[in-house]
Amino acid sequence: MLKINKLSCGYGSLTVVHELDLNVSEGSIHALVGANGAGKSTTLMTIAGHVQVKSGSIMIGSEQLDQVPTKERVRRGVALVPEGRRLFSDLTVRDNLEVGGYSLPKENISRNLERVLTMFPRLGERIKQESGLLSGxxxxxxxxxxxxxxxxxxxxLDELSLGLMPRMVEDCYIALQQLQSEGMTILLVEQNTQQALSAADDVTVLxxxxxAWQGTAEKARQDSSIIEAYIGLRREPKTD
Amino acid sequence: MLYLELFLQGLLQGSIYALVAVGLTLVYGLLRILHVAHAGLYTLGGYFGVLVFNSTGSLMLSGIVAMFGVGILGVIIYRLCYEAILDQPPYVPLIASIGLFIAMEELYRILFGSYGISYTNPPLQQMLPLGGMYLREGEWVTILVSIILIGGLAWLSSRTRLGLAWRATVTDPQMAESFGIDPIRVRYFNFFIGSALAGTAGMIVGILNNLVEPTMGSVPSYKALAIIVLGGLGSVRGTLVAALMLGVVESFGTIYLGNVLNRDAIAFVFLILVLMVRPQGMFRGV
Incomplete structure (x- = not known):
């Protein structure tokens, strides 16, 4: 589904990500974890078209995405949930959702709106509210x-759990699993490694x-030394 | 009745300020550029109006040329002057804009002369009583045109797909682009609308004063800058309220303070007083 080959990217003369290889198979959740400054968000922003590709390629299906202008990437099937949400804060909930569907015909927008409001009924209750006034x-x-x-x-998805109450994080991850069951492919960047590992099929540590390491989430869950070695994460001792 | 007439005169003046200042705030809201050359486009609207009317006699045609001609020129100015320097610090486009405004004034002086042009057969000059109040036809038309244009802008912004794209781009251009919105198209649209409003205001003032001169944009330019600060930089709603308030204050001030201060001085005393209390302006945001 997503195939990144020897990707180097960064800002101006600064290269943040060096020769990254990444394969995300269709219908899977792939977690990109690592310490602050490891290049996780930069990778996501590069796929979305906001950070300059210095070398390498990004393929989605059989199409080379890195040659596609930013505004066209959504039409190729790529959508971004950025770090800090970056909602259009002066716009209402409905307007924000309609911007999301901007690249689609009108009839698809109505259908998708209904689908999103079914998935997140709380948004339906606040449909006319300015998005800047919503809770985290x-x-x-x-x-x-x-x-x-x-x-x-x-x-x-960039930092899904950042700044959220545990209950909200749980709700968001339930939604992710629902999306995966519908066949969507998800590339997830998370500081909360435990949470990411519990939801993901595959993991890349940057x-x-x-x-620094790539493999299945199952293997990373079983062998705690992998994650500890690269991120310094300490797990709670197991109790019987 | 005197108060009501003064109030109406104030709204009339305020609606002209609003047409100029809304365009300026649209540009600032989207690009964070203080587009001083906007006043040059206002003057050009006046010239288009008088030149087309004097040669064709058609007020409708001169209005269309003033609005669309200036709108298109606004897009060309953005394309040639600002687009290449958008990523520079804010003072760079500001200096470019001031330079452009001075160049435009000088160009008008060279092309049309220093002393201004009048309508050979001034339109809309008859007094027209309405609801017991006497205003010139041109003044009633000014109020009507302002309501239609500002109302149209509100409708365009809140009810259309283009308006949605514009509002999203003002808030976060990068995210708007992520969802397929073309930021370049939105910027062209923004400059077209803002400039068309300024062109219309210039033509209206040319008719009301029966004079179009190269420097007619100077006073509106600094008043419009003050209005958008007063309204809250980038806020269309705030700009509208500030423009109308300023018009009303000027109208009453010229009657009650006219022997001490002139019209422009009254306006700036008012602006300074308000900004002392609310330096951030009355509103903020879109």
Missing amino acids: GEQQMLAIGRALMAEPKLLL ESGTV
């Missing part, structure tokens, strides 16, 4: 809903812009 959890739901309005094949 509701804003995250709206950010996901806005991306879903675009009917993405590949959903890019360290200073390069791949």
